[in-house]
């Protein structure tokens with residue numbers, strides 16, 4: 001049970017006051033009673049002695065007191081006590097309370113303790129029960145007369161009178177002490193309230209601080225320890241508030257850095273449980289639930305990442321770098337750089353940085369493939385040229401029938417080499433961004449006309465029918481004249497090449513939004529579904545041998561794609577094997 005401080009203080013003070021008062025009460029009462037009794041005795045002694053004087057003044061020459069009873073009555077009335085006058089032999093001769101007959105019957109008083117004491121010491125005192133008047137009494141007796149030998153005068157006061165006095169005393173003291181008690185109770189209550197109130201207030205402020213509310217400040221009450229405490233609390237509140245603000249800012253900064261980082265970051269504790277995982281890494285592994293406190297394999301379901309974490313925590317190597325290929329959720333090549341966090345020679349965890357190098361590796365592979373492809377493409381015409389020229393040199397020159405054929409083959413192959421090299425150069429220029437483009441508003445009609453002039457012969461040879469549909473409303477396009485012509489030439493050349501004799505080619509231009517769309521449709525052999533996605537790749541051809549025979553390099557569509565993209569357009573194809581293909585591309589208009 002919680003007892004409030006001011007109740008505790010009140011209780012302690014009250015207990016102390018109570019103990020003090022009880023001790024004081026007994027001490028006072030004991031002392032005062034003694035004093036009262038003493039005082040009473042003194043008064044009684046004084047009265048007895050003055051009674052003695054009075055009696056002695058009445059005594060006759062023979063040391064005989066006459067009329068003792070009347071005297072006893074008189075003195076008793078005067079002094080409000082019971083007076084008994086006793087002869088030397090112990091016979092009672094006068095008493096305030098008794099008449100003459102009664103006195104005659106009173107037994108001899110010589111053996112009474114106060115009389116005995118009066119005989120030996122000159123003054124006798126005794127407290128006892130009086131059977132005569134049936135009360136506890138205090139007796140005091142002195143001898144009187146000549147040589148104190150005439151008799152004794154005895155005074156008696158009821159003890160109940162003393163008790164009454166003592167009772168009064170008791171009541172007064174108890175009342176006074178009760179008053180003191182009540183006053184001190186009020187005081188202690190007030191004092192403890194005054195002491196405990198600022199403490200309670202400070203406790204409230206501290207509790208609010210713990211909950212993050214720093215707006216409450218303790219009121220500074222006084223220039224004492226409590227005031228100091230309030231001031232310290234106030235100072236502490238400001239300090240903590242500032243520190244929390246700083247920590248928050250640091251957190252925001254760190255969060256911003258981690259969130260904006262392209263690389264994935266994971267921090268684990270010494271047991272390998274995840275402390276932090278930035279958004280990039282979550283995205284990489286499609287982690288949507290909170291990964292904190294889980295092990296990596298639980299959070300991202302990838303044993304290779306778990307292995308990497310285990311390794312760095314076990315080896316505690318300074319820097320650990322590994323490339324892993326993960327299959328889930330999609331194939332990715334990741335380079336993991338990991339460092340252990342070691343403070344005072346104790347391993348506290350590790351930081352892992354994940355670089356997604358999938359694209360890099362893909363590009364590397366493309367480049368390697370490209371080199372292999374280029375070498376291969378160059379070797380074929382070169383070995384052909386080499387073979388035929390050797391044959392010619394070895395004597396075939398004399399063979400008039402073959403010379404012409406051989407030389408025309410050599411000529412064709414060198415043309416093919418030249419085409420290949422031109423295409424390669426174009427491609428590399430476009431890719432490296434070195435190809436200068438002069439964008440200008442262009443009319444499509446003259447460009448198309450020029451292209452058809454180039455292809456006129458082949459079209460005629462193959463007996464292809466041609467239709468061109470360019471509505472007059474088509475606006476000018478923003479393009480580089482030469483490059484746009486290159487796009488048309490490549491696409492039309494393909495259409496002519498891959499369409500059988502008697503087929504038809506159709507060019508349609510339409511406007512769609514901010515773009516102009518050009519569709520080139522042929523009735524040729526078409527492209528199988530599985531190849532469609534790849535024909536824009538370099539050197540990709542559906543039928544290599546056939547393409548080569550037709551003088552193709554396999555780079556045409558790749559060049560088309562690059563040019564169209566650099567104009568801000570798109571290129572795509574729809575095809576039905578055996579029925580024909582439609583190559584479409586878009587170009588922004590003016």
Ligand SMILES: Nc1ncnc2c1ncn2[C@@H]1O[C@H](COP(=O)(O)OP(=O)(O)O)[C@@H](O)[C@H]1O
Pocket residue numbers: 490494495498499522524525526527535540541542543547548551552553554555556557558581
């Ligand atoms: N109009 C078309 N009809 C059928 N196949 C086509 C057509 N255009 C292109 N192709 C296919 O796409 C491949 C790549 O074309 P391209 O890059 O121009 O190379 P090339 O014409 O030198 O073979 C061609 O080898 C061919 O298989």
Ligand SMILES: [Mg+2]
Pocket residue numbers: 490493494552553554556557
């Ligand atoms: Mg081509």
